[in-house]
Amino acid sequence: MTIDLGHHGDAEVDAGLIDLAVNVRHEPMPEWLAGPIRDSLTRLRAYPNDLEAKAAVARRHRRTPDEVLLTAGAAQAFVLIARSFPKARxxxxHPQFTEPEAALRNAGHExxxxxxxxxxGFRLDPRLVPEDADLVFVxxxxxxxxxxxxxxxxxxxxxxxxVLVVDEAFADTTFRDGVAGEPESLTGRRDIDGLIVLRSLTKTWGLAGLRIGYLLASAGLVERLAAAQPLWPVSTPALAAxxxxxxxxxxxxxxELAARVTAxxxxxxRRLAHVPKLTVAGTPASAFVSVRLPSADKIRLELRERGYAVRRGDTFPGLGPDWLRIAVRDTAITDAFVSTLTDVIEERP
Structure with a gap:
């Protein structure tokens, strides 16, 4: 079966639908972020200069600026990696974000x-990855x-x-009591040869339209990937962000947001645990949940008729038509959605 790797959650959302399909924060932008972006609009006559932004990202992750590559969203990094290692295996x-595979295939990789x-529980087993694989995405x-x-x-x-590529686009949504920072993040690991960690700023802060992300890697890998980038790939407003x-x-x-998302x-x-015929995948730790549900492909369409957009699961390798992804929203939206979902399931023949 051919899987549509280019399908994304935004394709599920239409006017008038409550969006539980896209994993992007919906709340107003805080002034400490909106202000610098707004102020940057007065500097658009000059070409972007990324030195300050690279230094700021490096400080955050206790790296050096030559270990940082700023990108037009984390998705651009997948393309750079795919094109920079043309002879890789x-x-x-999977299941995971489909853009890494799409970028690899578009660059001619098998x-x-x-x-x-x-x-x-969709837990990682490192032994499943072939020993001779020299470019691995997780x-x-x-x-x-x-x-x-x-x-x-x-x-x-x-x-x-x-080369080991770890997509941590949602790492800032994770939270664990008693653990400072982001549990299980590899951003500070400079001792792992060939490691590339990708980060996105578009999810938590609602910046999908601005296109800003970055990767962290050894200076040699950063230099190699930067050679594949177009000139001035990140705009001045994105650098301000x-x-x-x-x-x-x-x-x-x-x-604070990660703690709230956890709650x-x-x-x-807790609400999904009482929905008939529904099973939650693994142990969710981020701002979305995947569920298995008989006839989920049809239920998704019925939910649309009742005002809710959720993400179909059959475009993710390893899932299928009985899977849906649901974004975490506030408790009021959750309660209304789960009630509607339960009605749809119970009304089906």
């Missing part, structure tokens, strides 16, 4: 998939399953001569 660990099983926490893999197990994937989002104010706000996700999980 790539492996993508892609091997390693499929994690729902029966195992998400953490993984979109769409919301599973957070232990950093130590991901580090086991490293090999001499292998990168600086603001690396500040202590932003980091503190992220931790709201737990509320969603």
């Amino acid at each position: 790539p492996v993508v660990v 892609v091997e998939r390693v499929i994690l099983r729902a029966e195992d 998400g953490n926490p993984t979109n769409p399953t919301s599973v957070l893999h232990p950093a130590a197990e991901i580090a086991e994937l490293a090999r001499p001569g292998r 990168a600086i603001a989002c690396a500040s202590p104010t932003a980091i503190a706000a992220e931790r 709201e996700r737990n509320h969603l999980l």
Whole structure:
């Protein structure tokens, strides 16, 4: 079966629908972020200069500026990696965000998939990845399953001569009591040869239209990937956002939001536990939850008729038509949605 790797949650959303399909924060932008972006509009006659933004990101992750590459969204990084290693044997660990595989295929690669099983809670087993794979992609926490893999197990994937790409686009949504910062993040690991960590600023801060992300890697890998970028790939407003989002104010706000998302996700999980015929995938740790439900493909369409957009699961390798992804929203939206979902299920023949 051919899978539409180019399908994304925004295709599910139409006017008038409550959006539970896109994993982007919906709340108003805080002034500490909106202000710098607004002020940057007075500097658009000059070409973008990324030095301050690279330094700010480097400070945040205790790296050096030459270990930072700013990108037009994390998705651009997938394209740079795919084009920079034309002779690689790539492996993508699924289910996960489909853009890494799409970028690899568009660059002419033959892609091997390693499929994690729902029966195992979609937990990572490093032994499943072939030893001779020299370009490996894994998400953490993984979109769409919301599973957070232990950093130590991901580090086991490293090999001499292998490039290990870890997509941490949703790492700032994770939270664990008693743990400072982002549990299981590899951003500070400079000791793992071949490691590339991707980050996105578009999810938590609602900046999908601005296109801003970055990657962290050794200076040699950054130099190689930068050579594949077009000139001035990141706009001046996006650079202003990168600086603001690396500040202590932003980091503190992220931790508060992650704690709140955790509470709201737990509320969603408690409500879903009472929905007939529904099973939650793995142990969710991010701002979305994947569920298995008989006839989910048809239920999704019925939910649209009642005002809700959710993400179909059949475009993720390793899932199928009986899967849906649901974004975590506030408890009022969750309660109304789960009630509607239960009605739809119980009304079906």
